């Protein structure tokens with residue numbers, strides 16, 4: 001799973017990146033080259049994995065991970081430039097960092113501090129980038145289709161025109177319930193407004209009472225989208241304390257959680273993710289996949305060969321395995337089930353994939 005932190009300049013992108021990943025990049029500093037980015041991989045804390053790993057003390061515990069990238073800020077109208085587009089297209093989810101704090105010495109690009117306005121403005125940017133991609137592709141398609149009969153080309157044109165219509169009405173593609181066949185066409189273009197998005201609002205320290213109600217700052221609500229409010233300044237101060245003291249200070253500010261905890265929960269929601277587990281020769285591992293992933297595709301997350309040569313999946317739900325305490329007991333009791341290629345992996349499944357090389 002990979003998320004890009006992006007947004008207008010001086011909104012707290014690098015501040016949030018540091019809070020989420022434990023990195024210590026300099027903030028308030030303008031990345032000079034647009035291509036320059038920060039990248040960090042974080043382990044996802046997982047109590048079920050901890051329990052599973054206790055059953056296999058000689059194996060290494062490998063949590064699922066999330067990659068974060070932190071991009072340079074961009075001015076309105078700038079997102080279309082290729083260096084941003086290429087980076088944003090690569091990720092599974094977008095995290096729009098939104099300016100909610102006031103500070104005279106840190107000018108904001110818009111006259112007011114208004115998260116709703118800035119979120120709408122950013123949606124327009126994503127929509128505009130997608131419209132440009134569609135226009136380009138339609139122009140090329142028109143040439144390709146001239147004088148030829150290509151059912152696939154015609155279908156592509158229809159799907160793109162449908163998407164274009166929604167975009168022209170100002171609707172991000174993630175809000176449209178496309179049939180699977182159309183969504184497949186669209187996914188191939190990595191449209192920005194189709195990607196799940198978290199809007200992370202960097203609140204003023206005077207607005208801490210709003211931190212549990214990020215939805216108040218969202219101009220629209222929809223699927224594959226969610227809000228998170230944080231206060232970069234205060235959370236940064238807390239991270240400067242000794243680890244043992246941090247929880248207490250967080251609560252003294254009336255805060256329940258660190259941003260990473262909220263972010264991970266929200267990212268699972270907007271990407272519609274579940275976790276499955278594998279127990280290999282040396283490692284006990286957690287993997288994230290979208291809900292309703294068929295077994296072969298889940299195997300492909302581990303290795304493409306396992307997807308190609310998929311034979312069957314041996315599956316036991318985690319809570320049952322923990323109850324009986326070992327694979328051999330589970331096998332004796334007939335609790336491990338064999339599933340074929342149509343089986344949809346469930347959250348908490350412990351899976352052994354049989355495959356042919």
Ligand SMILES: Nc1nc2c(ncn2[C@@H]2O[C@H](COP(=O)(O)OP(=O)(O)O)[C@@H](O)[C@H]2O)c(=O)[nH]1
Pocket residue numbers: 008009010011012013014015016026027028029073097101102103106202203204205231232233234
């Ligand atoms: N007052 C205040 N300043 C902040 C907050 N979050 C970030 N800043 C400051 O805003 C400036 C820009 O932050 P940075 O994380 O580099 O923003 P970026 O340009 O979006 O990456 C820095 O000087 C930060 O210290 C906040 O919650 N409150």
Ligand SMILES: [Mg+2]
Pocket residue numbers: 013014015028029031071072073
């Ligand atoms: Mg930055």
